[in-house]
Amino acid sequence: MSKVQRPWPLVGCSLVACILIALVYLLQLTPIPPGPLDVPEHHPNDERVTRPRIELHPEDHIYRTPVTQHLSWRVTSEYRRPDGVLKRVCLVNGLFPGPTIEARSGDTLIITVANDLPEDSIALHWHGLSVANDMDGAAGVSQSPIAPGKQFVYNMTITPDQSGTFWYHAHSGVSRADGLYGGLIVHAPASKATVRGLYPRALGEETSSYEKELLFLIGDWYHRSAKDVLDWYTDPGNFGNEPVPDSLLIHGVGRFACEMAVAARPVDCVAQSTNISFGPDPRRKLRIRVVNTGALAGFDLQFIHHRVDLLQVDSVDVKRPTDQPINSLGTLYPGQRMDFILWPTQDTGHHSPMAVHLNQECFKYANPALTPNQSFSLHSKSPSMPTVATESTVKIHHLDIQEVPSAPSIIQAIPPTAQQTHVVYTKIQKMARHSNKPFGYFNQTTWRPQQDPPVPLTYLPRSKWDKNQLAISTGSTPTWIDLVINNLDEGSHPFHLHGHSFYILATHQSEYGWGSYNPFVDKVPPHLSSDSTSILQDGADSAGSNIDDPLTVPYDLSRAALRDTVQIPSRGYAVLRFRADNPGVWLLHCHILWHSVTGMAMLIDVQGNPAGLIAHNASPSR
CATH class of the missing domain: 2.60.40.420 (Cupredoxins -  blue copper proteins)
Structure with a gap:
């Protein structure tokens, strides 16, 4: 009996199919479907205005008596390019991230939130702030989500003993990963005779004063809509692997290398510079307040040529380490906050970079589009260009904030x-x-x-x-x-x-x-x-x-x-x-x-x- 000859075209198709199956197996995932972008031919937000830094103004709050702040917010969405990749982003009064709230202990915040999103219901949670239960913003627990076209009034009085670094974010659905979040800073009151920024409980008086306060909102970022990412995660074919992010943002801006995009997940990408300079003068001592706004990954921060002194974690004073100078802090996980003093660089000839290292312990597969380690210029009058973090000859002294106890x-x-x-x-x-x-x-x-x-x-x-x-x-x-x-x-x-x-x-x-x-x-x-x-x-x-x-x-x-x-x-x-x-x-x-x-x-x-x-x-x- 003669052997049956397989036609060559079928052999070729089989080989191609085997290769495709092998690639999917190696990646341990099915690609997130590209889907329509539904973007107008000419969109006004293609030219993005960057926010160079979020500078805080404690002097406007720490000396006054408590007041009632009335805020009116309108939540919408528009296409923006936070890191060069076009995505529909949630906005509060046209801003991403949303407006930064600054208050003092004892203030009352009355915030009217109008939901002008076309389809999604929303609720806002005031993360870490002690509020009455009906103002907590947990949809399904303490409030009904705000339906499209409706509004809700949050009425919260900050207790006299509460101050620190907090934040607000969506607590209904997954719109937090589409950008519905912002900073909330509560300054502790002080008398006029007190030197601004003196924190003797955390630092010695000779080291504790500072000249500026900055807020860093740092987190991972996905180029697909959060709903698409959630659908991918809940698809049984992806084996419960958490979706690895595509990028990282610092207060809503970043830089993505367009050539890194995966072919199976095409993106509308424009190469752009990103201005995230944190101040022109390297001789200033700063208080930095950091929030992890991400959906999945923790991160470490390294300041290669600077010394940092940890003040607080989750708005609570910590016991100050005394064994050696620190220039690296982390890992800060989603939802957590930390405050620290950033000392001036000892060598003004250095670039003074800040390195952000996304922690990859939750990454169960490789995302070739992601650059998890990036460096940013801290003190530059020109736009700062994030680059891949490189090895430094400076010795790294890392402090694991998860191991740091609170003040005695x-x-x-x-x-x-x-x-x-x-x-x-x-x-x-x-x-x-x-x-x-x-x-x-x-x-x-x-x-x-x-x-x-x-x-x-x-x-x-x-x-x-x-x-x-x-x-x-x-x-x-x-x-x-x-x-x-x-x-x-x-x-x-x-x-x-x-x-x-x-x-x-x-x-x-x-x-x-x-x-x-x-x-x-x-x-x-x-x-x-x-x-x-x-x-x-x-x-x-x-x-x-x-x-x-x-x-x-x-x-x-x-x-x-x-x-x-x-x-x-x-x-x-x-x-x-x-x-x-x-x-x-x-x-x-x-x-x-x-x-x-x-x-x-x-x-x-x-x-x-x-x-x-x-x-x-x-x-x-x-």
């Missing part, structure tokens, strides 16, 4: 034990019953807004909440809570708690297997299990605890940090202690946008409903 005066407020302990487990799950789409879970619940009836949870009695609501009930009186969050994922998660700050008592990452911790079962937590008995006893003495009682585990309170956002390591956990004293229903969620929007969230009910679900009685999701 702040740590003193921690009680030796908590009145309640709750344990939860969190993970991204791909289940057959959800067509293998990735969803975020706390215990056995993936959070979604209330469906029946579709109203905010604060409008309903607890008995009417549906099955998508996992909540801790704290009781009707102020209560100290220990919350143990076990992360069962291979990736880390930055978790943010609305309405409260918490003390981070411990974080732990397992070297192998899972390092989950349940104080109702484990007598000694894993982060202490390898320590000596003397260390355990020292910890017990410092915390006033009994190591024989699993609910009074001896934590090293001298290393605690007061934050509102915590990075929980992969296959590890965090122990958080906070005082539940702000009445309402508050969201706790991962601040990676793709995780929070797919359900990695739960609730803290401080209104006290004893019939509610107690989270530590639930088992981890399977």
